[in-house]
Amino acid sequence: MASQLSSLCLPNSPSLPFNFSLCRARPSLAPPAATPSLSSSSPPPSFQIVGGRNSGWRGTGVAQFGGDEEEADWLDLDADLCHWTKGLRTVQWYPGHIAKTEKELKEQLKLMDVVVEVRDARIPLSTTHPLMDSWLGTRKRILVLNREDMISKADRNAWATYFTKQGIKVIFANGKLGMGTMKLGRLAKTLAADVNVKRRAKGLLPRAVRAGIVGYPNVGKSSLINRLLKRRMCPAAPRPGVTRELKWVHFGKDLELLDSPGIIPMRISDQVAAIKLAICDDIGEKSYNVADVAAILVQMLTRIPAVGVGVLQNRYKIDVDGHCGDIFVQKVALQLFNGDIHQAAFRILSDFRKGKFGWVALERPPR
Numbered sequence: 181m182a183s184q185l186s187s188l189c190l191p192n193s194p195s196l197p198f199n200f201s202l203c204r205a206r207p208s209l210a211p212p213a214a215t216p217s218l219s220s221s222s223p224p225p226s227f228q229i230v231g232g233r234n235s236g237w238r239g240t241g242v243a244q245f246g247g248d249e250e251e252a253d254w255l256d257l258d259a260d261l262c263h264w265t266k267g268l269r270t271v272q273w274y275p276g277h278i279a280k281t282e283k284e285l286k287e288q289l290k291l292m293d294v295v296v297e298v299r300d301a302r303i304p305l306s307t308t309h310p311l312m313d314s315w316l317g318t319r320k321r322i323l324v325l326n327r328e329d330m331i332s333k334a335d336r337n338a339w340a341t342y343f344t345k346q347g348i349k350v351i352f353a354n355g356k357l358g359m360g361t362m363k364l365g366r367l368a369k370t371l372a373a374d375v376n377v378k379r380r381a382k383g384l385l386p387r388a389v390r391a392g393i394v395g396y397p398n399v400g401k402s403s404l405i406n407r408l409l410k411r412r413m414c415p416a417a418p419r420p421g422v423t424r425e426l427k428w429v430h431f432g433k434d435l436e437l438l439d440s441p442g443i444i445p446m447r448i449s450d451q452v453a454a455i456k457l458a459i460c461d462d463i464g465e466k467s468y469n470v471a472d473v474a475a476i477l478v479q480m481l482t483r484i485p486a487v488g489v490g491v492l493q494n495r496y497k498i499d500v501d502g503h504c505g506d507i508f509v510q511k512v513a514l515q516l517f518n519g520d521i522h523q524a525a526f527r528i529l530s531d532f533r534k535g536k537f538g539w540v541a542l543e544r545p546p547r
């Protein structure tokens with residue numbers, strides 16, 4: 181099976197099929213001022229929000245690199261990602277249940293006292309819906325970066341600093357084990373407390389605060405609710421698109437939570453973001469070519485300082501003597517999977533998702 185990425189990575193001689201040195205480089209190293217990944221990454225403007233650490237990421241991080249140098253590395257990587265994804269099959273995923281519930285959700289959001297936006301901590305910029313701000317307007321919002329166990333302390337600190345600088349506090353949460361959920365429940369009630377102050381002033385009885393939990397598919401919305409409730413009230417499973425309908429659940433007498441299906445745009449214009457969604461399993465598997473996505477992941481990992489070439493080589497005992505992901509996937513296929521590229525690619529993606537290369541974010545805050 182020839183992956184489309186092959187066109188990016190040409191062996192320099194038929195007799196040396198695994199020499200990576202001729203992987204196509206980004207044609208120009210001009211400053212990547214308006215890369216799609218950064219453009220989609222503009223900070224959310226109107227959060228009101230929550231908790232989080234306020235310390236410099238470099239001080240406690242896994243990797244200790246020069247500040248500007250590392251910042252430049254990440255910027256450069258974003259620009260390269262743009263280039264790498266250009267020739268690939270477009271990733272689009274908009275199953276019927278999303279189309280149906282998006283409408284309902286927009287209506288329900290008008291009834292919310294507070295909205296909790298859950299994002300994947302590995303890719304916080306790529307897991308925010310471009311229309312979220314317009315849907316929510318001035319409604320009170322809580323930002324949750326879930327899967328906090330899947331990123332490094334350095335990543336966490338970088339994002340905490342980024343959001344704090346914008347006056348946005350963020351809750352880091354773990355929907356699997358429950359970290360951050362109590363804080364989330366408390367905060368939702370606190371933010372919405374004035375609802376009942378106003379009701380009392382009008383002579384009305386107090387009512388439960390309504391909080392809508394929204395976000396991209398598979399970011400952990402249902403798991404967070406289940407953890408908060410300490411009961412399995414909402415279906416949760418390790419694949420995108422499990423929640424298909426809106427569902428209200430009660431958390432005591434004071435809080436009502438709305439679980440919603442993961443909503444993504446009908447057309448994903450930012451294909452760098454789309455590939456990251458695929459890498460993190462936040463989009464349906466049928467929407468992408470697994471071999472291409474694994475190859476891009478390899479190329480990314482070789483460039484992320486906390487991972488690098490060595491980690492990949494150690495895991496598969498296969499050289500990454502250039503930075504061409506496609507060839508690396510082919511080598512893994514030949515050596516470990518009888519030449520089956522799909523299986524090899526799937527293993528690499530699955531290893532990343534299980535943290536076998538270490539826990540690292542695939543995005544760093546834009547400057």
Ligand SMILES: Nc1nc2c(ncn2[C@@H]2O[C@H](COP(=O)(O)OP(=O)(O)OP(=O)(O)O)[C@@H](O)[C@H]2O)c(=O)[nH]1
Pocket residue numbers: 326327328329330353354355356357396397398399400401402403404415416417418419420421422423424440441442
């Ligand atoms: N490691 C880790 N896994 C998590 C975390 N939160 C959720 N998960 C797992 O991620 C998978 C998806 O979680 P869900 O709660 O179903 O995600 P969702 O956002 O409701 O997904 P949709 O139904 O697609 O909207 C499940 O297998 C969870 O166990 C987390 O913080 N860390």
